[in-house]
Amino acid sequence: MSDEQLVGIVLVSHSAEVAASVAELAKGLAGGGGPAVPVAPAGGTEGGGLGTSSELIAAAAASVDRGAGVAVLTDLGSAVLTVKALLAEGDELPEPTRLVDAPFVEGAVAAVVTASTGADLAAVAAAATEAYAYRKV
Numbered sequence: 001m002s003d004e005q006l007v008g009i010v011l012v013s014h015s016a017e018v019a020a021s022v023a024e025l026a027k028g029l030a031g032g033g034g035p036a037v038p039v040a041p042a043g044g045t046e047g048g049g050l051g052t053s054s055e056l057i058a059a060a061a062a063s064v065d066r067g068a069g070v071a072v073l074t075d076l077g078s079a080v081l082t083v084k085a086l087l088a089e090g091d092e093l094p095e096p097t098r099l100v101d102a103p104f105v106e107g108a109v110a111a112v113v114t115a116s117t118g119a120d121l122a123a124v125a126a127a128a129t130e131a132y133a134y135r136k137v
Contacts, residue, residue: 071100
């Protein structure tokens with residue numbers, strides 16, 4: 001399977017470092033056995049500060065779009081609002097793009113692992129959402 005058929009993943013955090021680190025972790029834990037899932041961090045503001053940026057999110061989504069859809073995971077409330085505003089505009093994000101209600105780290109790992117199997121956008125979103133049920137103790 002080529003990466004042209006894979007769902008892309010965008011990780012939106014208020015911190016560029018957090019977004020990049022979670023992207024690196026998710027890709028690393030997905031392993032190298034399958035095709036590389038397109039994953040892009042969209043963290044912080046254009047000036048490097050804490051916050052979210054519509055422009056960075058839209059650019060990240062465009063960079064991972066392979067025609068199979070884009071799953072967007074966020075860290076905190078205003079990141080959710082920024083993505084919702086982009087989705088409402090209708091022309092800023094690739095079609096289809098889905099905002100996924102999932103824990104940021106565990107959901108990102110589940111999304112990337114699932115996308116690496118060639119799963120569709122609905123399955124990738126479901127796997128990320130199911131990460132809420134992961135028990136640690």
